[in-house]
Amino acid sequence: MADPVLEARGLTRRFGGLTACDGVAIALERGQLHALLGPNGAGKSTLINLLSGDLKPTSGSIRFKGTEIAAMPPDRRSRLGIGRSYQKTNIFPAFTVLENARLAAQSREPRPFAILSDAARDPAALVRATRGLELAGLNEHVERQAGALSHGEQRQLEIAMVLATDPEVLLLDEPLAGMGPEESTRMVGLLKRLAGAHAILLVEHDMDAVFALADVITVMVNGQVLESGPPAQIRASASVQRAYLGHEDEHG
Numbered sequence: 001m002a003d004p005v006l007e008a009r010g011l012t013r014r015f016g017g018l019t020a021c022d023g024v025a026i027a028l029e030r031g032q033l034h035a036l037l038g039p040n041g042a043g044k045s046t047l048i049n050l051l052s053g054d055l056k057p058t059s060g061s062i063r064f065k066g067t068e069i070a071a072m073p074p075d076r077r078s079r080l081g082i083g084r085s086y087q088k089t090n091i092f093p094a095f096t097v098l099e100n101a102r103l104a105a106q107s108r109e110p111r112p113f114a115i116l117s118d119a120a121r122d123p124a125a126l127v128r129a130t131r132g133l134e135l136a137g138l139n140e141h142v143e144r145q146a147g148a149l150s151h152g153e154q155r156q157l158e159i160a161m162v163l164a165t166d167p168e169v170l171l172l173d174e175p176l177a178g179m180g181p182e183e184s185t186r187m188v189g190l191l192k193r194l195a196g197a198h199a200i201l202l203v204e205h206d207m208d209a210v211f212a213l214a215d216v217i218t219v220m221v222n223g224q225v226l227e228s229g230p231p232a233q234i235r236a237s238a239s240v241q242r243a244y245l246g247h248e249d250e251h252g
Contacts, residue, residue, distance in 0.1 A: 002029045003066075005199040006051065006082065006169045011060035013046055020046040022223040023060070028169060028199040033191065035202045035210045037234075038220035039243065044203045045087070047220070048171050051201070052084040053077045064169075079108050083167030087174045089154045093147030097138055097157055100146050101129035104161035125164075132163035137190060152183025156190065163194075170200045176209055188213060211235065219243065 004027035011024040021043045028034050036044050049055040051062060053074035062070040064080055072080075092100050105125035133139050136156045141149065146157060155175055162170060175191070176184050188209050194200065195213070204210050210217065211231050218228040221243045227234060234240055 002031075004028055004063075005030050005065060006201075007061075007063045008047075008051065009061045009063075011047070011050055011062065012058045013050055013055060014058045019223050021050060021057075024220070024223075024225055026201075026218055026225070026228075028201055030168065030199045031196055032215045033195040033200045033202060033213050034216045034218065035204060035214035036218050036220065037204075037207075037210060038226075041222075042220040043223040044220055045173065046223070048084065048173055048201065048203055052082060052171050075107075078165055078167075081166070081168035082171065083162035083165050083169065084171035085155075085158050085162055085173055085175060087177060089151070089158055091146045091154055091157055091161070093145070095146055096142065097133065097144050097146055097149070097160075098129060098142040100157055101133050101160050101164045102126055105129040105132070105164035105166075108165045128166055129164045132160040133157075135163050135190075135194065136160035137186065150183070152179050152186060155179065155183075155187065159190065159194075168199060170194065170198050172200065173203045174205065175202070176204055176206045184209065 006028040009025050011021055012019065013021040024047055036047065038044050046055065050057050053072060057070055060070065061068060064082065069077060092103065102125055105128040106122055133142060136159050138153065138156055138160055141153065146154065149157060159175065176187050179187060184206065191213055202213065214231055216228065217231055217234040219226045219234060219240050226243055227237050227240055
């Protein structure tokens with residue numbers, strides 16, 4: 001087994017009397033797509049927010065390539081190589097596709113206000129932006145206004161913006177949400193291409209896509225890891241089936 005790029009142990013987050021994540025352990029490896037499943041309220045979004053730095057843990061460890069980062073803010077995690085997308089599309093609709101990707105690329109710069117600098121003064125950011133758009137399949141749309149893209153293309157753009165930060169880890173929160181069949185097929189193809197060179201954590205409700213893409217699946221229930229393993233193991237698991245079917249003899 002390869003050393004994990006991103007690893008959490010004993011990760012816990014409490015909101016008052018509610019424990020949204022309870023002692024969660026998860027490890028992401030390069031070249032592996034790790035899917036996160038669970039009913040609504042299972043703690044999936046909380047976990048991805050903890051890994052990205054959008055939330056601070058109550059307790060537990062998060063290590064990136066062996067370095068403890070649990071107290072590190074999101075911008076520093078991004079500069080280390082952790083990129084994420086959100087459930088809701090997060091783009092600049094009035095800007096062109098290329099401008100969106102360039103702004104994302106420049107956001108990784110540690111210098112204050114680098115994001116406002118001219119592209120000509122930051123050629124490396126332009127290279128990263130162009131590469132991100134190419135990887136995401138948007139290289140033919142660079143001059144289009146982002147707000148004019150279809151929903152599926154906007155989701156591709158959001159992933160291109162993440163890729164423009166040159167990440168090693170991709171935390172993707174429901175990238176297929178709201179897509180039609182054709183757009184979903186394109187996105188699944190994109191995720192397959194990206195999996196070879198990145199460590200990916202995918203939160204997704206499209207079960208067909210998850211089982212087609214994932215190398216490892218972790219199932220959460222009530223803030224805890226119920227089971228983790230290859231897709232065949234998860235598909236055959238009686239405990240996972242009970243969690244999703246909501247049998248009367250097993251609550252929560």
